Amino acid sequence: MDENMTASAFRTRISGFRHYAAFSVRLIFVNLWSEILIMKKIIIALALLPMFAIAQEKGKAFKLTGKSSNLAHTIDWVYLQYRTGGEWKTDSVKAQNGSYKFSGVIDEASMSRLRVSYIETEPGKKIKMVGNRDVATIYIQPGKISVTSVDSFSNVKVKGSVAHTEYTKLMAQVKPYSDKV
Secondary structure: OOOOOOOOHHHHHHHHHHHHHHHHHHHHHHHHHHHHHHHHHHHHHHHHHHHHHHHHOOOOEEEEEEEEEEEOOEEEEEEEEEEHHHHHHHEEEOOOOOOOEEEEEOOOOOEEEEEEEEEEOOOOOOOOOOOHEEEEEEOOOOOOEEEEEOOOOOOOEEOOOOHHHHHHHHHHHHHHHHHHH
């Protein structure tokens, strides 16, 4: 204690120091608590990040190219109908020299339908669609798919779709029974 300081002044100085020390402890505690809350938010955000990434995934791209040859009529338009995300999508493209291309996004392998319309033989005389001739059922899946039709649009060969290959095998096994019906 300083010689000139009285006991009363000393107590006041110590009391001030106690208040300063208590304030400092509170300040440290508040800062520490704020850092803990920030860390909790970061941990929660990191834990939820994979769920947000999965939710953003809306499917994968497919590209379908097709070529038709030796058909009785000239192709005008080709239509692709498929199901993705719980709803039906229909796309169309004008054929060029019997070739066509489609692209899109699908969630998984999907049964789809290709159908065709032909150029009018004479103005005002449309060629009627015949299911056995003008419609093909194929399975599309993400990736590149190639479709070729010879003699009839429904007579298709599909490459690049494992799902369609399995579908073809299944139809071959069912054919003897469906022929009896």
